Amino acid sequence: MNLLAIISEALRALRQNRLRTGLTMLGMIIGVAAVVLMLSIGQGARTKINETIAAMGSNLFIVVPGATSSGGFSFGSGSVRTLTINDSHAIADLPSVGATSPVVTGTVQLNYAAKNWSTIITGTTPNYFTVGNWKMESGAVFTESDLRSAARVVILGSVTAKNLFGDEDPIGKTIRITNRPFQVVGVLMAKGQSLTGRDQDDTVIIPITTSERQITGSQFPGSIRYMLVQGKSASDMDIAEIEITQLLRQRHRIAKGKENDFTVRNLTAIADVATDAAKVMSIVLGAIASVSLLVGGIGIMNIMLVSVTERTREIGIRMAIGANQRAILTQFLLEAIMICVMGGLIGLLLGIGGAWLVSRFADMLIVITLGMVGLAFLFASAVGIFFGFYPAKKAASLKPVDALRYE
Secondary structure: HHHHHHHHHHHHHHHHHHHHHHHHHHHHHHHHHHHHHHHHHHHHHHHHHHHHHHHHHHOOEEEEOOOOEEEOEOHHHHOOOOHHHHHHHHHHHOEEEEEEEEEEEEEEEEOOOOOOEEEEEEEEEEHHHHHHHOOEEEEEEOOOOHHHHHHOOEEHHOOOOHHHOOOOOOOEEEEOOOOOEEEEEEEEEOOOOOOOOOOOOOEEEEEEHHHHHHOOOOOOOEEEOOOEEOOOHHHOOOOOHHHHHHHHHHHHHOOOOOOOEEEEEEHHHHHHHHHHHHHHHHHHHHHHHHHHHHHHHHHHHHHHHHHHHHHHHHHHHHHOOOOOHHHHHHHHHHHHHHHHHHHHHHHHHHHHHHHHHHHHHHHOOOOOHHHHHHHHHHHHHHHHHHHHHHHHHHHHHHHHHHHHHHH
């Protein structure tokens, strides 16, 4: 019996029991759809995290004020300004450091014409845009000359620019920050959310000297909220962290055995942890979805065993007229595989459709790759072969005489 005849016979058997075939296929449809949907959500999360990490810049440290104590009282991390602009300048001279950027922040009210907007203001230096991997959508960054003269110039985040100006070109326009006029010299390209969930595009950036003298002020002149530090290379990050720590302890006159009044955080290491967490989440989601495929496979084996029992006399007749064990085995195995493949194709389409709905209505990044589609399809076929083999083997091992006597 040739292969085409066996395939034709398998299709005829499936058509004769359409309801049973459809219900059997349902388990595979749900399983494949779940696998595709879960893997696409997990891959989307990983892609989003990778994009956020790339937008942060490379080889980055953030140095923040740490816990300190005075007069018998302890102050939590960041509650006291223990870092200064001069600390940033000193760190920039370390051999393992490429650049630094001191930062002060605050919340301000912006006004342009009849519009107003409340946002975060960042006072910093021109290095901030290089260290933080910021790109300009239009205009240019402020200069060292602007920094020295405490010029009233401002760079807008894309969200802030949209809310104040709409479709109007902001470059060269004047906005008011706490009722002081500032000229817009640039607009940043969109970055999206940070790893902490903050919208990085809802911001305004001005020279740190302007911020300190005219906007945020300072109870401690020269103090900063934090600083960004860029290492010269990824291989020297550990050395850079040690050098930064030693230098700041020396500058802050911290005695041996005393705790640091600052904290050095390696953002690259934090980003690696976030990437690993997203990878684990993808694996867990895929594993959970695979359980439904396993259940679908068990359902296929159960139905195929029932089918073998019901068709025992048919098997006996076919053997009596010349069908060998291999032909019987191939037919029942093909029936199982066909159910899985057809269910897999429908499940694949439903999974892609479900992913599209999630991305549209849940505002989530969903990524579907050819590898993911191929994996789901191959897994469905493997389930058909694995769970269809035992019923097929049982059908092929029937003796013609016993099969013909079966009532």
